Amino acid sequence: MQNLPLPVLNPALFEDVANWFCQIPHSATIGLEFVMGERGHATLRVPYNTALVGNPRSGVLHGGVxxxxxxxxxxLSVFSMLNEREAIATLDLRIDYLRGATPGQPVYCTAECYRLGRQIAFTRATAYQEGNDQPIAHGVATFMRESSQAQLGSKKEGA
Amino acid sequence: MVQLEILHAAKESGNYDSIIDQIPYAKLLGVVMREENGQPLFELPFSDHNIGNVHLPALHGGAIGGFMENAALLHLVWARESAEVPRTIDFSLDFLRSGKAQSLYARCDITKQGKRVANVRMTAWQEDESKPVAVARAHFLLS
Structure with missing residues (x-):
């Protein structure tokens, strides 16, 4: 299958959700940053920070990060395929840890929403570092669509 | 790496803050560990920096997962009395309810401990242990 890129379905919505995802308190705590997005794909990164370490002797980032x-x-990869704002909720997430993240370098994650069902969205993700072809982790997840009446994004701020 | 003297002192006193202090990410989240009925009980006191959805407000799924993974690692360190913190091989997390703006608790169960690999189940809840917010299972490399 060829991977011919298309822009995210609704750029205004995607940008709003991407910014909001990076500003929410827990994301700000770990320093999450938006990198890029296209239809079906999103990429974020976490800069290295000693407060996020799991094992001080090795300096490797904690799996929880x-x-x-x-x-x-x-x-966010699900939102790259949505036309309208909706709330989604993670149903399950499985992560395989392939190697420890090299200390001192940012960790990137790129995710693909490979199936957007009417009720469920399916994603797969890879966490990696620049200059090393061996990924740090693989993750697969499913999301419930329209999980609640609560809105996602900045629109409802102050409401 | 956890110093064994610190682990023994913590078990003696029932205060595990000194163990948490050795794991920066556990400290950042604000994980609290204590013993209840001879087994470790973990608490994530509510804190603004663990919020995911400010409108609800709800705990961040990543913070819930990070808390549970920390709980499993600490439970293994506690049970094995080992200085080495195990390495996570895989982690599988099911979200069952949204985490409200209040304390989250977790208990772990070592389903199987082999020579090299341990299988651990985790349950996290808020008001009612029979209504979990999330359940997880993981494999850890011990050696």
Whole structure:
């Protein structure tokens, strides 16, 4: 199958959700940053920070940081395929840790929403670092669509 | 890496803050560990920096997952009395309810401990342990 890129379906919505995802308190705590998006795909990164370390002796980032990064990037990949704003909720997330992240370098995560069903969205994600072809982790997740009446994004701020 | 003297002192006193202090990410989340009925019980006191959805407000799924993974790692360190913190091989997390703006608790169960690999189940809940917010299972490399 060829991967011919298309822009995200609704750029205004995607940009709004991407910014919002990086500003929410827990994302700000780990320093999540938006990198790029296209139809079906999203990429985020976490800069290296000693507060996010799991093992001080090795300096390797904690798996929990990877969980946040992969969960958020996967959710954003779903929004790259949506035309209208809706709330989605993670049903399940599975992560395989392939190697420890090299200390001192940012970790990228790119996620693909490979099936957008009427009720369920399916995603797969890879966490990696620049200059190393061996990924840090693989993640697969499913999301419930229209999970609640609560809105996602900045529109409802202050409402 | 956890110093064994610190682990023994913590078990003696029932105060595990010194263990948490050795894991930066556990400290950042604000994980609290104590013993209840001879087994570790973990608490994630509510904190603004663990919020995912500010409108609800709800805990961030990543914070819930990170808390549970920390709980499993700490449970293994506690049970094995080992200085080495195990390495996560895989982690599978099911979200069942949204996490409200209040304390989240977790308990772990070592389903199987082999020579090299341990299988651990985790349950996280808020008001009612029979209504979990999330359940997870993971494999850890011990050696």
């Amino acid at each position: 990877m969980t946040s990064l992969i969960d958020t990037t996967s959710a």
